[in-house]
Structure formats: structure tokens, C-alpha cells
Amino acid sequence: MSVSLTVNGRKRTVEAEADKPLLWVLREDLDMPGTKFGCGAGLCGACTVHLDGEAVRSCQTPIADAAGKQVTTIEGVAMNELGKRVADAWTALDVPQCGYCQAGQIMSATALLKQNPKPTPDDIDGWMSGNICRCATYLRIRAAIRKAAGLPAEMADASALPAIGVSGEQLA
Numbered sequence: 001m002s003v004s005l006t007v008n009g010r011k012r013t014v015e016a017e018a019d020k021p022l023l024w025v026l027r028e029d030l031d032m033p034g035t036k037f038g039c040g041a042g043l044c045g046a047c048t049v050h051l052d053g054e055a056v057r058s059c060q061t062p063i064a065d066a067a068g069k070q071v072t073t074i075e076g077v078a079m080n081e082l083g084k085r086v087a088d089a090w091t092a093l094d095v096p097q098c099g100y101c102q103a104g105q106i107m108s109a110t111a112l113l114k115q116n117p118k119p120t121p122d123d124i125d126g127w128m129s130g131n132i133c134r135c136a137t138y139l140r141i142r143a144a145i146r147k148a149a150g151l152p153a154e155m156a157d158a159s160a161l162p163a164i165g166v167s168g169e170q171l172a
Helices: 021-029 081-092 102-115 119-129 138-148
Strands: 002-007 012-015 048-053 054-057 068-071
Touching: 012 021, 021 048, 048 102, 054 068, 054 102, 081 102, 081 138, 102 119, 102 138
Parallel strands: 002 068
Antiparallel strands: 002 012, 048 054, 048 068
């Protein structure tokens, strides 16, 4: 079937089976490798894109559901002010470690700030809980979201944290 959609502001038409996941249309048919394959079940968030402004898991979104709609990928997220702020915060705070999940993290964070411009730490944790980072950069992700929102950095109360020795044993 022929499917027309707008990807990052550009009208595109692809030939694909109606049930082909949007993820594979983006990566294979449109040569846009920024959106990553993670779990294939919509559980990890690596494949997150925006469909008409809403964060969706592209591995679970059939191309037929994207027909006639606006798709924003990691390649285009910085084309608007909010997406640029999020991407800039990610860079400023050196959020990625391996970087594999970060496209999906940025897409989810941008959707969060669009819906809730001044999220609390609990809001951030709840919204981002569907995005998995195997390198565990969650604190930097939260800090980058707060920076993009213009919120002050969180200050951890060091007295509430256990003292950990070099070998990893708890000292106190």
C-alpha cells in the first residue's frame, strides 16, 4: 500500500504493508537510523517518536496508523525550541554513556515537557519509567530534563546517602 506522511516537516510517501511497524519504515525505507530498535515489544522506549505530537513506540505502531500524520524523529526533534532545549541539556550534562537508548529518552522527555513544562522529580520519574537505560544514567536524564525545563538542579542530601568504601561495602 502507498502511505503518505510527514516526517520532520517533509512530506514522504512509502510503499509498505499496512502492518509494517513505523520503526522499520523510518530505518529501512526512509534511511533514518536515529530511531533505535530495542525490545520490539514497546517496553524499553528506545524506538520512541512523536506521532502528531504524542510520544509513541514506533516498533508497535503500524505504518497504516501514521498515514496522513506528522512524525517527528530524533533527527528532527531539535527543529523546534523545546526539542532543541532538551537536546542541548543532554549535551551540556553529558547524559549518554553508551547512547543507544538516548534517542528514545530525548523523545520521551520532550513529550513530557510539552505536556508538563515544570515537572517535579516524581513527575519525571513516572513519565520516564517506560524508557530503560542499561547504563543507568537516570540521574543525569532527570537533571537534563530539569535543565531543559529551566528548573534548578536537585541537591541530594549527602547525610541521607550511605557511605560506600572503595570495595563497595557500606561503611556506616
